[in-house]
Structure formats: structure tokens, C-alpha cells
Amino acid sequence: MSGRDSAATGGWVPNTDVYMTDAGLVIKVELAGMRSENLEITVEGNRLRICGDRPDTCRAKKASFLVMEINYGPFESTMELPHGYDLGQAKASYLNGFLRIEVPPIAPPQNQKSTKLTISDGQ
Numbered sequence: 001m002s003g004r005d006s007a008a009t010g011g012w013v014p015n016t017d018v019y020m021t022d023a024g025l026v027i028k029v030e031l032a033g034m035r036s037e038n039l040e041i042t043v044e045g046n047r048l049r050i051c052g053d054r055p056d057t058c059r060a061k062k063a064s065f066l067v068m069e070i071n072y073g074p075f076e077s078t079m080e081l082p083h084g085y086d087l088g089q090a091k092a093s094y095l096n097g098f099l100r101i102e103v104p105p106i107a108p109p110q111n112q113k114s115t116k117l118t119i120s121d122g123q
Contacts, residue, residue: 013076016028026100039094046083047081048078049078051074053074
């Protein structure tokens with residue numbers, strides 16, 4: 001994987017695992033407390049962008065924190081995937097606070113029949 005960046009518009013970057021299996025590449029993003037309709041995934045070339053906004057709806061308005069480790073608000077994560085994977089065929093699912101994106105490898109070219117080209121006498 002070439003890299004993972006936080007874009008200027010996102011306030012935080014979620015924890016992310018990226019690993020390879022026999023079926024392809026898996027991107028797993030920890031997004032507890034979100035709904036799938038509040039997530040947006042876009043693909044451009046071999047770049048994958050995940051963004052959304054995790055609302056802070058459970059704390060009191062005048063809370064005085066002793067520890068604050070959970071991030072809320074807008075986020076954005078952009079990663080460049082290695083060559084050899086087909087983001088156009090990726091599938092995403094969201095379950096129990098985890099976004100999972102499965103990216104299959106690029107299919108090798110199918111065995112094509114060889115054909116002869118006719119050579120014409122040209123001028």
C-alpha cells in the first residue's frame with residue numbers, strides 16, 4: 001500500500017486495517033456509532049476515499065472530561081492501493097461498527113484465440 005492520508009476537510013482519521021487474502025485486498029475501518037447512510041466511499045483510479053460525519057449525540061452539553069479518546073465530527077481517509085487490484089469491482093459492507101471493503105485482484109486477460117491478419121497489397 002502506497003499511503004494513507006488525512007485530507008484537510010476531515011477532522012480525524014478512523015483506525016484502518018488493510019490486508020491481503022487469497023480473494024484479494026480487504027480494507028477494514030472502525031466506525032462505531034455510525035450508520036451506513038452517513039458514509040461515503042469514492043474511487044478514483046487506485047485511490048480510495050472514505051468520509052463521513054460521526055455525530056456526538058450521547059454526551060451531556062456541559063460535560064467535563066477526564067479522558068476523551070473517541071473522535072466525533074467529520075472525518076476523511078484517503079488511501080492509495082497497490083496496483084493489481086480492481087477497485088471498480090470492490091464491494092463494501094457495514095456491520096457492528098466496521099466498514100469492510102473487499103477488492104478483488106485484476107482478472108488476468110482471458111485466453112484469446114489467435115487470428116491471422118490478411119496482408120493486402122497496398123499503395
